[in-house]
Amino acid sequence: NSVVPYPPFQQSEVGFCMAQALPRSSFTSSRLVRVLAEMAVAEVGEGRPTVAERLGQWLDFTDSIALSGALAGGGSLRGAAPAAGAETLRAEYARVRNFLAESIVNDGVLNPGPSRVKLPLPALGAATESAADFDPYHRYVLAHQRDMGGSIAPLRANARAALAGRSPALKQLADLDAVLEQALGARERNLLATVPLLLARRFAHLHAAHVAAMGERADDVQRWLQPGGWLTAFCKDLRAVLLAELELRLAPVAGLIEALGIEEVTKQ
Secondary structure, rough: OOOOOOOOOOOOOHHHOOOOOOOOOOOOOOHHHHHHHOOOOOOOOOOOOOHHHHHHHOHHHHHHHHHHHHHOOOOOOOOOOOOOHHHHHHHHHHHHHHHHHHHOOOOOOOOOOOOOOOOOOOOOOOOOOOOOOOOOHHHHHHHHHHHHHHHHHHHHHHHHHHHHHHHHHHHHHHHHHHHHHHHHHHHHHHOOOHHHHHHHHHHHHHHHHHHHHOOOOOHHHHHHHHOHHHHHHHHHHHHHHHHHHHHHHHHHHHHHHHHHHHHHHHHH
16 A cells, blocks of 8 residues: 655655645545545545445446456557656656645745745735635635646656556556546546535634634634634645645556556566
8 A cells, every 4th residue: 555655855844744744645545535524524424335336437338448448458558668767757756746735835824935826815904704705715726726737647647658668567557547537537627626615615614613702802804814713724724635635636646656666676
């Protein structure tokens, strides 16, 4: 259940946060689901369908034919000279992973400083009703999801190209990954599109609890982001969810690279 080893993070607040939120994990479980469940915005219980049952529900007849062809060794990827070795792919994987994780962690608010996508802040002097608006955070999540999709897709394609030129077994794995990405990609995007909606529920829950705790006392928007404030708590949850989604999106690439690395070791 190991995954591709990563270079150590720098010993800094950002590096520590990323190291804690992006652990090495098993591919059989999703940290994203666990994080959402811990926030009580997703239902995770017993009696869930098996992976095979869920794949059966997601794959249509055309997908099944393509999957059967990949399993039979008739995939479309050409077996060319390997584009890269495992070490090269690991370095590129680490670069993409660190770039995306740092973009999430360096939000300009919880971690002040330069940020690619700055975490939204309530407007100065805004009324408490209008300040508690989730829409800016929805746009923030979508921006990070676009970054993840745009950066990870070519990395995954490069990994498949490297496998396809190595051996018949790795070419079959690359073909299978290509078919699964095409067959399940739209469904995965639809599921990940629900993440902002689940976060909206968390946002509303924390704000409602804050309003109830305030009672008749006057509220102050500027205190929402102070230590212990409800919006600070939400922003930490938001960061944890985005980092968990990043881990989920990277898992197939990590698996491909690990397979390539194992073959390289066994042939030495």
